[in-house]
Amino acid sequence: MTIETTPPVRTLAPAARAVEVLGGDLTEGSLRRYLGGIPGVDAVGLEQRAAGLGTRSIKTTSKAWALDKVIELIDLTTLEGADTPGKVRSLVAKALTPDPSDLTAPRPAAVCVYGDMVPYAVEALGAAHAGRVMRETGQAGGINVAAVATAFPSGRASLPVKLADTADAVAAGADEIDMVIDRGAFLSGRFGLVFDEIVAVKEACRRDDGSYAHLKVILETGELNTYDNVRRASWLSILAGADFIKTSTGKVSPAATLPVTLLMLEVVRDWHRLTGEEIGVKPAGGIRSSKDAIKYLVTVAETVGERWLQPHLFRFGASSLLNDVLLQRQKLRTGHYSGADYVTID
Helix, strand or coil: CCCCCCCCCCECCCCHHHHHHHCCCCEHHHHHHHHHCCCCCCHHHHHHHHHHHHCCCCCHHHHHHHHHHHHHCEEEECCCCCCCHHHHHHHHHHHHCCCCCCCCCCCCCEEEEEHHHHHHHHHHHHHHEHHHHHHHHCCCCCEEEEEECCCCCCCCCCHHHHHHHHHHHHHCCCCEEEEECCHHHHHCCCHHHHHHHHHHHHHHCECCCCCECEEEEECCHHHCCCHHHHHHHHHHHHHHCCCEEECCCCCCCCCCCHHHHHHHHHHHHHHHHHHCCCCEEECECCCCCHHHHHHHHHHHHHHCCHHHCCCCCECEEECCHHHHHHHHHHHHHHCCCCCHHHCCCC
16 A cells, blocks of 8 residues: 655755744745745836936045045956966956056955966965965955856856865865856746755855855846846845855846846845845946946945945956056046056956
8 A cells, every 4th residue: 555645845955044034944935935925126116226326426536535445346357268377367466466557556355267267366366365364364354366166157067066166166275256056947946956056055165174265146137037036036145145146247148237236235235134144245247437336336335335335245346347447546646548558458
């Protein structure tokens, strides 16, 4: 005789913050109910708010501060299939001395590279590597090395491969891991699978001394199709352990937009009000001018407060943005624009 039994409820990998917020056992069903109960986004209202913030002007006296702040928040990035150790060393040289004609220019927060390029970035940074500064002084400082992982940019690989990708980068000295979620799983409603992967990758960020590399979770908002999906994916990522939520890989259009970034900042604001925990936001891809970057600074300040204008809470993922900011700094200092040849390309 066959006895029919109810299959056991699959319990998701433990995540203390999610258990606390959901109130009790964390299951696929409870996660689905929670995310399904998040209010929908007023798209018109969101875009109007973003447009209004984008028109705010900054006084000339504040522009110098804003330009320096943008530099301090940049993840200076090279993520090309043709990257070489030499190109990474050039990128690090630019991060160490952004403007050789003006040594007062601040340094960016991080250099962001593929995992196999991490050793070259760490070596080139030397004593300026944030990980080394922390080990030797116990204080934060220096330039971080961020590595993209988990089969970036597609995320199409098995979980063991994704975890190995992450662990290799951390072992090589990466201070930060930028992972991509499985957008196919998310869009088909398999929220538990996405949650479990983020939890597992977070654990793969664990170092031998028990500390963790910071985890940035890339939503690839250009593939999520709706603002409602962006909001749910943001909440899901934070529940699973993200230190940062990031808009894009930079390989899909549209990449970062002001409305999407505003929406993600609102999620971070609401999470902070709920738990007291501070989560970072990183718009990446398509932010190329200082004028556009300053719009993001205003949006951050007006949405979550000026406290978020720090490298551990907000970043720009960019490759060419730094050049434009340096040219604008030179204009403020000298009174005239320099040509693009006055800043390094890499």
